[in-house]
Amino acid sequence: MIAISVKNLKKRFGKIEALKGIDFEVSEGEIFGLIGPNGAGKSTCLRIISTILSKDDGRVKIFDYDISQKMEIKKIISYLPEDAGAYKNLKGIDFLKFFAQFYKEQRDFNEMVEDGIEISLLKERLNDKIETYSKGMVRRLLVARSLMVKPKLAILDEPTSGLDVTNATQIRNLIKKKAREGTTFIVSSHNMLEVDYLCDRINLINDGLFVEGGKVKDLKEKYKVSNIEEIFIQVVG
Amino acid sequence: MVFNIISKEVKELLTKSTIISLIVISVILGSIGKYTSNSEKELITKKTNIAVYDMDSTDISLILSNSMKNFSNEDFSKKSYESVFENFKKNEGIIVLIEKGFKDSIMVGKKGEVRINWFLKGVGIFDFASSDIFENVIRISKFELMKNILKTYRITDENVLDPVKFKNESIMVKGKIFKNISPKTLYSTLQNQTNFIPVIIMMLLIMSGSMIISSMGLEKENKTLETLLTMPLKREDIVLGKIIGGGVVGIIMAAIYMFGFYNYMKGFTGNLSTLTDLKVFNIFDYTLTGLSIFLSLLSGLSMCLLLGLFARDYKSAQTLTLPVSILAIIPMFLTMFKDFETINLPLKLLVFIIPFSHPMLSLRFLFFDQYQMVYWGIIYNLLFFIILTYFIVKIFNTDYVITGKNLFIFNFNKRKFFF
Numbered sequence A: 001m002i003a004i005s006v007k008n009l010k011k012r013f014g015k016i017e018a019l020k021g022i023d024f025e026v027s028e029g030e031i032f033g034l035i036g037p038n039g040a041g042k043s044t045c046l047r048i049i050s051t052i053l054s055k056d057d058g059r060v061k062i063f064d065y066d067i068s069q070k071m072e073i074k075k076i077i078s079y080l081p082e083d084a085g086a087y088k089n090l091k092g093i094d095f096l097k098f099f100a101q102f103y104k105e106q107r108d109f110n111e112m113v114e115d116g117i118e119i120s121l122l123k124e125r126l127n128d129k130i131e132t133y134s135k136g137m138v139r140r141l142l143v144a145r146s147l148m149v150k151p152k153l154a155i156l157d158e159p160t161s162g163l164d165v166t167n168a169t170q171i172r173n174l175i176k177k178k179a180r181e182g183t184t185f186i187v188s189s190h191n192m193l194e195v196d197y198l199c200d201r202i203n204l205i206n207d208g209l210f211v212e213g214g215k216v217k218d219l220k221e222k223y224k225v226s227n228i229e230e231i232f233i234q235v236v237g
Numbered sequence B: 001m002v003f004n005i006i007s008k009e010v011k012e013l014l015t016k017s018t019i020i021s022l023i024v025i026s027v028i029l030g031s032i033g034k035y036t037s038n039s040e041k042e043l044i045t046k047k048t049n050i051a052v053y054d055m056d057s058t059d060i061s062l063i064l065s066n067s068m069k070n071f072s073n074e075d076f077s078k079k080s081y082e083s084v085f086e087n088f089k090k091n092e093g094i095i096v097l098i099e100k101g102f103k104d105s106i107m108v109g110k111k112g113e114v115r116i117n118w119f120l121k122g123v124g125i126f127d128f129a130s131s132d133i134f135e136n137v138i139r140i141s142k143f144e145l146m147k148n149i150l151k152t153y154r155i156t157d158e159n160v161l162d163p164v165k166f167k168n169e170s171i172m173v174k175g176k177i178f179k180n181i182s183p184k185t186l187y188s189t190l191q192n193q194t195n196f197i198p199v200i201i202m203m204l205l206i207m208s209g210s211m212i213i214s215s216m217g218l219e220k221e222n223k224t225l226e227t228l229l230t231m232p233l234k235r236e237d238i239v240l241g242k243i244i245g246g247g248v249v250g251i252i253m254a255a256i257y258m259f260g261f262y263n264y265m266k267g268f269t270g271n272l273s274t275l276t277d278l279k280v281f282n283i284f285d286y287t288l289t290g291l292s293i294f295l296s297l298l299s300g301l302s303m304c305l306l307l308g309l310f311a312r313d314y315k316s317a318q319t320l321t322l323p324v325s326i327l328a329i330i331p332m333f334l335t336m337f338k339d340f341e342t343i344n345l346p347l348k349l350l351v352f353i354i355p356f357s358h359p360m361l362s363l364r365f366l367f368f369d370q371y372q373m374v375y376w377g378i379i380y381n382l383l384f385f386i387i388l389t390y391f392i393v394k395i396f397n398t399d400y401v402i403t404g405k406n407l408f409i410f411n412f413n414k415r416k417f418f419f
C-alpha cells in the first residue's frame, strides 16, 4: 500500500519558489528520508503533507485520502515540527494527556498515555514542569507525544537535530522499533550518518527540486562511495 | 475538545507565581484603602490647632476669638507666639491675628480685619482636607459674630441672615422626573451605582487580553500551534477554546484583583453617607448588564486573539494589549464627561461601534428606562463577536497562521479567495 504519494508538488512564498515540482512515493511501513541542504524545501514539503500548509499545485495523497480531506488525514498522522517546543508551564504528564484527549476516538486514552510515558523514558520527571527539562528531555517528550497515538504515518522534521549522541540514538532506535510495528515514517534530516542508519529509502532535494533518490544501498553502489555524505556533496555541491 | 483546550489554557496560564503575585498586589491595595479610610475618619472627629491672638480686646473681637477657640485642641493664646509658631511648624494649625481697631472698623461700616497664617503638613489630598476644617471653623465663627453684631442693632431675628429656603422640588432629565433631590445628589447617586463597571471591564480586558495574546505568542514561538493544527479537531474549537480559556483565566485573576480593589475603594467612599437610593436596579437590570459585560469581553478577547495572530513570538505579543485597552478608555472617558445623548453624531457612532461602550453605558440607560439601547448594545456585541470569530477561523484556515505572510492574497488560478 502506498502511504504517501506526491506528484509535481509546487509551493511558493511570494517571490520565493520553495517547491518547484517534487515527486515521490512512500510505501507503508517504510522509513523514508527527505534529505537536502538548508532551504531545500524539506520543511515546506512536510508541512504540506501534514495538512497545515496549502499546496499551490500538484497532487498529494495520504493512504486513500486526498490532501484536501484534512480531518480524515489528521486522524491517522502525527507531525513533529522542526525545533518544536512544549507548553513550558505544564507538567510533562499533562502535556501528554492534553494531546491524547484529541485521539480518544481512535485509541484508548489510558493506553495512549501509558505508551507516551514509556516512550518518553522520563519516568518520574514527567511530574515536573516542562520548563525544568533539558533540550533532550523535551525532545523525547515531543517524540513520545507524536508516537503514543500509534499513527499510521509519522512526519518528523529533523527529529534529532541538536541532540547528543545518546539522545539521538535513543530516538533513532525508537523510530526503527515503531517502524517494525507498522508505522510509516517520513523524516527530514541533514545528518547523513543518521540517514544511513535509519532510512530505507531517501530522496535528495535541492532548491525545491528532486535531484536523486532510491534505496540507500543502491545509491552507494551507483556512486561507488561508502557513505551518503559523499553522494550529497557530489549531487548538491 | 473545546473543554480540553480551555482546561489546558487555564493550567498553562494560571500558574502559582501569577496567582501569588496577584494576591500580594490585592492585599497591598486593600491595606492602602484601610489606611486612607482611617486617616479620613480622623479628619472628621479630630479638633484642630487654632491659636487666636486678639489685639483688639473688645466685646466684638472676643466673640470671634472665643468661637474659634472652641474648635481648638487647647487654648494656645496663653503660650508665646514663638513657641506656638515652632509647634505648628512641626504639626499643623492656623494662627489667627485679630487686628487692633477691629471693632471700630465694623462700627463705622467698614470691614474688620483678621489675619490668618496657615501651617499645612503637605500637599496630598488628605493634607488639604484638613484645611477644609479650618474653613468650616471660620465660617461658623463668622456667623456667630454676625448674629451678635445684629443684636447691637437691636435685630434679634436670626432669620434675617438666611431668609430664603430653596427647595428642590423636581428635576426633569431625559423625560424622567425626580422629586425632592438636587442635581448634585442625582449625579453622585448615579455615579456611585454605575462607576464600578468601567473598572471591571478594563480589569477583565487587560487581564484576559494579555493572557490570550501571550498564549498565542507562546504557541507560535514553541511551534505548539503547528502541532495543534494537525490534531483531529476543528479549527473553530481551537479559536473558541483560546478565547474562552483566556476569558476564564482573566475572570479568575480579575476577581482576585477586584477583591483588593474593592477594599481599596471602600477606603475612599466608605465613610460618605450613603445617598438616597433613587432607583435600586433590579435583578433583571443587573442580568442585562452582566450579559452585556460578558459579550463585550468576548468581543474584546476575539480582538486580542486576532492581534495575537499577528504576533511573531511571545515578546512581540506583550505590547499588543495596548490598542485594545485604548479602545476601552475612549468610551470610558467620553461617557464620563458627557451623556450618550448629548454628544455629537460622529462621536455617538464611535462610542457605539466600540464593543466596550455598551456595558459601560448599560446601567445608565437602564436608570432612565432606556431598555432599547441596552438591547441594541447586546445584539451589536453578539454580532461583533460572531463575525470577528468567523473571520479569525478563516485566517486559521489559511497559511498565514504558519508562515505569517500573504494574508490577503487572491489566488485566481486555484479559485481560492480569502474573502
Ligand SMILES: Nc1ncnc2c1ncn2[C@@H]1O[C@H](COP(=O)(O)OP(=O)(O)OP(=O)(O)O)[C@@H](O)[C@H]1O
Pocket (backbone or CB within 6 Å): A013, A016, A017, A018, A036, A037, A038, A039, A040, A041, A042, A043, A044, A045, A082, B402, B403, B404, B405
Ligand atoms: N514562511 C515563509 N515565508 C517565506 N519564505 C519561506 C517561508 N518558509 C520557508 N520559506 C522559504 O522556502 C524555502 C524552503 O524552506 P524550508 O524551510 O522548507 O527549507 P528546509 O529544507 O526545511 O531547510 P532547513 O534545512 O534549513 O530546515 C526557503 O528558501 C525559505 O526561505
Ligand SMILES: [Mg+2]
Pocket (backbone or CB within 6 Å): A042, A043, A044, A082, A157
Ligand atoms: Mg526545515
